[in-house]
Amino acid sequence: MTEFDLKLLFVFQTLIQKRSVSQAADALNLSQPSVSRCLSSLRTHFGDELFVKTRGGMKPTPYAQEIAPAVDEMLSIYYSKLAQMQKFDPLTSKRTFKIAALDVGHAYFFPRLIPVLEKDAPHVSLKGVPLGLHSLIEELETGETDVAIGAFPKLYGGVYERTLYRDNYVCLVRKKHPNFKGKPSLEEFQQARHIIASTKGQGHIHELIEKELHKVVPKDNIRVVSHNFLSCVLIALHSDYVVTLPSRTCEASGQLANFRMFPHPVELPPFEVKEYWHERFHKDPANQWLRNTIADCVK
Numbered sequence: 285m286t287e288f289d290l291k292l293l294f295v296f297q298t299l300i301q302k303r304s305v306s307q308a309a310d311a312l313n314l315s316q317p318s319v320s321r322c323l324s325s326l327r328t329h330f331g332d333e334l335f336v337k338t339r340g341g342m343k344p345t346p347y348a349q350e351i352a353p354a355v356d357e358m359l360s361i362y363y364s365k366l367a368q369m370q371k372f373d374p375l376t377s378k379r380t381f382k383i384a385a386l387d388v389g390h391a392y393f394f395p396r397l398i399p400v401l402e403k404d405a406p407h408v409s410l411k412g413v414p415l416g417l418h419s420l421i422e423e424l425e426t427g428e429t430d431v432a433i434g435a436f437p438k439l440y441g442g443v444y445e446r447t448l449y450r451d452n453y454v455c456l457v458r459k460k461h462p463n464f465k466g467k468p469s470l471e472e473f474q475q476a477r478h479i480i481a482s483t484k485g486q487g488h489i490h491e492l493i494e495k496e497l498h499k500v501v502p503k504d505n506i507r508v509v510s511h512n513f514l515s516c517v518l519i520a521l522h523s524d525y526v527v528t529l530p531s532r533t534c535e536a537s538g539q540l541a542n543f544r545m546f547p548h549p550v551e552l553p554p555f556e557v558k559e560y561w562h563e564r565f566h567k568d569p570a571n572q573w574l575r576n577t578i579a580d581c582v583k
Contacts, residue, residue, distance in 0.1 A: 290362070291426055293355050295322040296334070300352050303341035314422050372569035374405035381574050384413040384420060384432040386488065388513035388529075389557075392536035393433060396581040404577075415486040416511075424562040431574055432560040435489035444566055445558045446575065448582050451530045452554040453493060455546040458521050467546040468526075474501060479508040479527040481516045489555050490530075497528055500550050517543075528552075 298308040299319075309319045327334055330351070335342040344352070372379075385393065390412040401408050413429050421439060423429035432439070433448070455473065457464045463476070478501050483490040498506070507525060510516050517537040520527045528548065534540050559578050565571040 289325070292322050292326050292329070293359055295319055296326055296348075296355055297352075297359060299323065299335055299342060300344060300348070300355075303335075303343065305342065312425065314425065315419060318422060372573055374408060374573055376407065377405060377570070378407045378409075379570055380409045380411050381431070381570075382411045382413050382429050383578075384415060384423065384429045385434055386415060386483065386486075386490075386513055388533045388536050389433045391514060392532055393578065393581065397577065400577055400581060415483070415488070420487060421562075424560065425564060427562075427565065430561070430565070430571055431578065433557065433578065434560075435555045435557055436487050436560065437489055438487050439560055442563045443560050444563060445560050446579060447556045447558050448579060450554055450556050451532055453528055453548050453552040454531045455548050456517070456520055456527050456529055456534055457544050457546075458524070459542050459544055461524055461544065463524070464526070464544060464546065468549050470500075470549045473526070473549045474505070476526045477505050477507045477524065479510065479516045479519050479525045480506055481513050481527065481529060482509050482511050484511075493528065493552055496550065496552065530555075 294312065295308065295314075298311050299305070302308045302311060305319050305323070306316055308314075309316045312319065314322075323335065330347065332347040333345055334348040335344055337343075383390070383393070394410060394412070397410065401410070413423070415434075418428075420429070420432055420436065421441065421443060424432060424443060439445070455464075455468060463472070468476070478497070480494060480497055480501075481490065482494055484494070508516075508519055510519070513529060513533055514537055516527045516529065517534060517539055519525060521539055521542055528550075531545065534543050534545060559575055561571055561575060
């Protein structure tokens with residue numbers, strides 16, 4: 285099939301099984317509009333309606349029923365044979381790996397990955413995928429993102445994960461801050477002016493921390509809210525504002541020497557930073573190499 289996206293066959297197979305666009309979307313962890321677009325592409329490719337709406341759901345046409353066994357066979361071969369036969373040679377590959385993370389995640393991991401790439405995969409490149417523009421689970425499922433890095437407690441349903449390290453939240457102020465000489469009390473923390481890093485709508489565990497900070501800090505003392513963690517660090521560097529961030533954020537910014545870092549006066553839970561990938565690519569040699577390389581660079 286010329287320029288035929290294999291994902292379309294997965295959608296076809298699931299529609300045959302579920303007889304519903306919404307149920308197929310749930311099963312594939314895709315949005316309903318995405319499944320509808322795939323169905324439109326399938327109809328164009330095969331020159332047939334394939335599925336028609338009835339009171340009992342999406343009923344396959346005779347042509348769809350005729351090709352269904354062949355589609356099942358093709359996908360079975362793909363899963364059992366072809367996906368495992370693919371080879372990946374990092375020394376010769378010109379692959380661009382797409383990694384989804386917060387800005388601080390890219391800042392922390394990319395400088396650690398680049399020396400490995402220069403040595404072991406000189407033609408491989410990296411692309412940082414921002415969070416929040418599209419459904420992360422859909423991007424992993426389609427291969428638009430190879431691996432996601434962060435803490436995404438709601439990322440499940442066909443997604444594998446591996447813990448890279450544990451981190452905790454700290455209170456960060458510039459080194460010459462006039463008030464914070466040691467760990468602040470809760471009252472001192474509340475009276476200070478704050479920068480809050482936001483991950484609203486991105487499914488990151490930091491959303492829980494953000495909500496807790498909004499409960500504890502008076503509204504008038506929240507002076508800046510930013511979706512960019514590194515900008516929070518730079519604002520704190522040039523002001524007397526306080527920012528709550530994971531401890532490795534300052535290290536990622538390269539500004540560790542210019543800050544004081546204190547244990548947080550609010551009891552905030554530690555968390556695990558993980559890498560995530562979709563089960564479709566669990567045995568893909570290139571994806572396996574990338575995952576192992578990421579894990580090795582933070583050992």
